Amino acid sequence: MGEKNILAYFKNPEEAEGVARKLNALRALDVSVDRFSRYSEQNSGLFQSLADRTGVPAMMHGSDLANSSGVLYAADPSNSGMSHGRQGGPTGHDILLTAVVDESMHHQALRIVEEAGGLI
Structure with missing residues (x-):
C-alpha cells in the first residue's frame, strides 16, 4: 500500500x-x-517590545535592527491596535x-x- x-x-x-x-x-x-508566522519568529518578542517603546522610525535610523525581519513584524498593521488583524495572515x-x-x-x-x- x-x-x-x-x-x-x-x-x-x-x-x-x-x-x-x-x-x-x-x-x-x-x-x-x-x-x-508571516515573519521570522526569531526575536519577535524583542522587536515587538522595542516597537512599543521607541517606534519604528527609531528602530530604522542607524540601527543594526534595520536589516531584520523584526522591523517587518513591528510595522505590521495588526501591531498598531488600529487593525482587525486579518491582513491575509494566520x-x-x-x-x-x-x-x-x-x-x-x-x-x-x-x-x-x-x-x-x-x-x-
Whole structure:
C-alpha cells in the first residue's frame, strides 16, 4: 500500500499535540507539530517590545535592527491596535500538524483530526 499525507491547522499546540499522540498510537509513519508566522519568529518578542517603546522610525535610523525581519513584524498593521488583524495572515490557526500515514488508515486519521477541531 501507499502513503498519504495530512496537513492540519489548529488554534493551539495542545490540540495538535493530542492528535499527534493519537496518530503515533496508530503507527503513523511521521508526525510533526510546528507554529508558523508571516515573519521570522526569531526575536519577535524583542522587536515587538522595542516597537512599543521607541517606534519604528527609531528602530530604522542607524540601527543594526534595520536589516531584520523584526522591523517587518513591528510595522505590521495588526501591531498598531488600529487593525482587525486579518491582513491575509494566520487567523488563529497558526499551528500546523504534518503527518504521513499508511493509505489504509488515512480516513481514520482524518476523522481524528476533524474531531479534535483541526482544519484540513
